[in-house]
Amino acid sequence: MKVSLFITCLADHFYPEVGEAVVHLLRRYGCEVDFPPNQTCCGQPAWNTGLEDEARAYARAYIETFENSEYVVMPSGSCAGHVRYYYPQMFKDDKEMYRRACAVADKTYEFSQFLVNVLGVRDVGARFPAKVVFHNNCHMQRELGVFEEPLTLLRHVRDLELLDNPRYDLCCGFGGAFSVKMPEISTAMADERLGIYVGTKADIIVSCDGGCLMHMGGRAERQGLPVRTMHLATLLWEGVKSNGR
Numbered sequence: 001m002k003v004s005l006f007i008t009c010l011a012d013h014f015y016p017e018v019g020e021a022v023v024h025l026l027r028r029y030g031c032e033v034d035f036p037p038n039q040t041c042c043g044q045p046a047w048n049t050g051l052e053d054e055a056r057a058y059a060r061a062y063i064e065t066f067e068n069s070e071y072v073v074m075p076s077g078s079c080a081g082h083v084r085y086y087y088p089q090m091f092k093d094d095k096e097m098y099r100r101a102c103a104v105a106d107k108t109y110e111f112s113q114f115l116v117n118v119l120g121v122r123d124v125g126a127r128f129p130a131k132v133v134f135h136n137n138c139h140m141q142r143e144l145g146v147f148e149e150p151l152t153l154l155r156h157v158r159d160l161e162l163l164d165n166p167r168y169d170l171c172c173g174f175g176g177a178f179s180v181k182m183p184e185i186s187t188a189m190a191d192e193r194l195g196i197y198v199g200t201k202a203d204i205i206v207s208c209d210g211g212c213l214m215h216m217g218g219r220a221e222r223q224g225l226p227v228r229t230m231h232l233a234t235l236l237w238e239g240v241k242s243n244g245r
Contacts, residue, residue, distance in 0.1 A: 001119075003031045004069035006062075006108075008076045009041050010210030018075045018210065021237035022111050026073065028240070029119050038065045044082040049177050052090070059087050060097070063104050071118065072108045075233050077140020077208045078176075080110040085143040110140060111233055112208055116149040123156035126239025133163045133202040134232075135193075135216070137209040138171050150208055150232050157239050163200045170196070174215035190219045198225055205229045 003026055007019045023033050043058025062083065066072045074080055084105045091097035115121045134150055141147045147168075154162045173179065173189025194216055197205050205220075205227060207213050217229035 001031050002070040003033050003114075004066055004072045005033055005035050006039055006042070006066070006072050006074040006079070007035070008074060008079050008210060010214065011075055014214060015075075015210050015231060015234075018231045018233050021231070021233040022073065022075050024237050025115070025124060025233060025240070028124070029115075029121060031119075034069075036065050036069075042079045042082050044079060044086075045176050047082065047086060047090075048175075056090050059083075059090055059101065063087070063097075063100050066108075067100055067104050069107065071114065072104070073111055073114045074108070075111045075208065075231060076210065077110040077113075077137055077144050077146055078211060080108055080113070081139040081143035083108045110144060110146055110149075110208060112150040112153055113144070113146045116152055122152055124153065124236050124240055125243060126156075126160075126236050127158040127243035128235055128239035129159040130203045131161045131163055131201060132204050132206050132235075133165055133197050133200050135165070135172065135197070135205050135207040135212055136168055137207060137212045138175075140208060141168075146208075150206075153232065153236060154206065157236070158243065160239075163202050166200070167193075167196055172212045172216050174211040176211060179215060186215070187219065190215050191223075194220055194223075194225060194227070198227055202227055204235070206232050206235055208232050 011018045026033050041058050043055040047055035087101040087105050091101045172193045173186040179186040213229040220227055
């Protein structure tokens with residue numbers, strides 16, 4: 001099975017280890033992974049800011065880069081949700097581009113979604129002794145419809161205690177441009193979210209999106225809170241390595 005890796009802007013600039021973990025885990029299950037060099041941003045920030053022409057330019061570049069790929073996998077539910085949910089809408093008045101947008105959207109997957117639903121993986125063979133709470137980002141659960149897949153993978157990690165998330169519906173307040181435009185509200189939302197997670201006594205907040213991790217991780221570090229953040233792919237790969245499997 002051939003898989004093209006789309007690396008998000010945040011993974012590219014701040015979390016390169018996440019992309020490396022995804023490649024290692026996909027190869028572990030026999031995937032042949034390539035990294036098309038022409039890729040750039042999916043265009044979500046431009047779309048969310050109302051820059052529709054600029055967002056369509058990014059979408060066209062994504063479509064041209066990946067339309068011949070068998071599958072496209074990325075470590076972000078937010079970007080995957082944007083491709084799947086909004087790309088067809090962007091080109092609804094252009095019959096040929098609409099067809100191409102739908103085709104590439106259908107084969108675009110968030111990492112845990114691909115691992116569980118396409119490869120049929122539940123247990124990657126990881127061991128990671130920690131108390132963990134999972135933060136599911138808004139776009140991933142509401143646009144992409146992915147919720148159980150990362151939890152399934154975490155439940156099969158040995159010595160990991162997956163704690164209940166008492167308010168899985170709450171946003172962390174990052175929201176891409178929202179955190180820049182409305183920093184006071186965004187910060188208050190992150191602190192509310194963090195207060196709930198600290199209350200669970202979790203050691204680590206795990207998520208499938210770099211934006212949520214960066215936002216909550218920054219606030220936790222600034223306040224000296226006893227919790228850290230980690231991407232799901234990084235945790236799984238670190239767990240596989242420590243388990244010696």
